[in-house]
Amino acid sequence: MELLISNLSCQAENENILNGVDLEVNKGDCLALLGPNGHGKSTLLNVIMSSPNYKVTGGSITFEGEDITSLSADQKSKAGIFLAFQNPPDVPGVITMDFFKAMINSHREKPISLYEFYKLTTENYQKVALDSSMASRHLNESYSGGEKKRNEILQMLLLKPKLALLDEIDSGLDVDALTIIAKNIEELRKEGTTFIIVSHYDRLLNLLNVNKTAVMVNGKIALTGDKSLADRISKEGYSFLSEEYNIDLKKKKEEPVSIGVCATRVTK
């Protein structure tokens, strides 16, 4: 078993988001994690990666036989887990090249040589069809939506993780970009990477050899199956879950709304 999630629960701002998730993922699997909006798919990926926005209130995450529930994000990355963010943040001031170097070196004992770094990044920029001159720009700043997504895949290629969590990696991509991303996912999969992919569209899933599907409803895995389950959801939507499986699709609670901010800031 590559990843075993048992009865995992979490909260954000005292609100329960995950309510006892159970999920098994084997080495080499490509699992489509589906579900209606706001039912916990992205939260699950973020909790697996130890996002500080969520507090684990119960259950466990086991990766390659080790309990990693309480490990920090950098420790999980070093263990071989990678999260491609749904909305990668702009990090003004941090040069992409410096970030890549720090990222690669954190996974090595000896720092990467300049030549090797140049070769590695240039090759992988080509694989995602981005101009390698982007490495001199601030991280994700002024990138288009599609460029951000490809930059996530680029980082995945640089790190070659054992387990890749892709959170709506296909949103905002044109057909060509989608094909490029699918090709890179498949190549890594051939090298042994396991994937959990959150998506609302069948375009990407149809380009990949998805072998498992899990459907998340109200913070739990409500149903699992093979690729045919993802295909059926793509054709029929989620309504059959309540009709045939008696799964309540009604969202339990609305998400909080953020309000704007103004100029002056003072430390209290």
Place this chain on the structure above:
Amino acid sequence: MSCGKDNISLLKGKLEKDTSLLLLDNPLEDISIDLDEGEELNLTIVDFSSCSYDVKLIFNLQERAILNIYIASLCLNDSMKILKVDVNHKKKETTSFVSFNGVNLSSHPFRFLGSSYIEENALKSKTRQEGKITNLIKEAKSEVSPALYIKNNDVEASHGAALGAYNEDHLFYLTSRGISLSEAKKLITYGSLYPTILKLKDENLINLAKYRLEKENI
């Protein structure tokens, strides 16, 4: 082009279009600078001194004058730094941009108080004031206040302020790639100051500023 390491008197005389100042040992001082009709000034100040001060920089802009100010500042240990920047748009079609980036390691006040005043007859003027301070210690007492005082409707004016500890989303993003928390903080801190450092017009000053930053081991 004018450059100076701790040459604070540089700001007292007639300034060249591109002027850079690196402060390592001396405090900023009060100054008042007039930009004549059509004149342009791009002023970069990198203040990594451990001095304390409470100063005001005043700029008076005549018709079509253009002012760009970039300031990077460290407030170290027992320092107290209060920096007021007043930009007075006296006449029409004047332009100003003020950018302040600070990092606070002191328990004493660290304040950036920027003000743009657009006079009644300064139509079609443009101004932007932006300030950001990153607090690296719990006890930090920081304030960022970019203010706009406008007496004409036909102008473009905006301001922005950010204050606080590290952005948790940025730290999570960086650490999710295997970078340790301390290294991630360092990348972000340097990142907030580097763009201003790189605006120093002399390679020697850039290297000196980088060296001081490394030496402080933030």
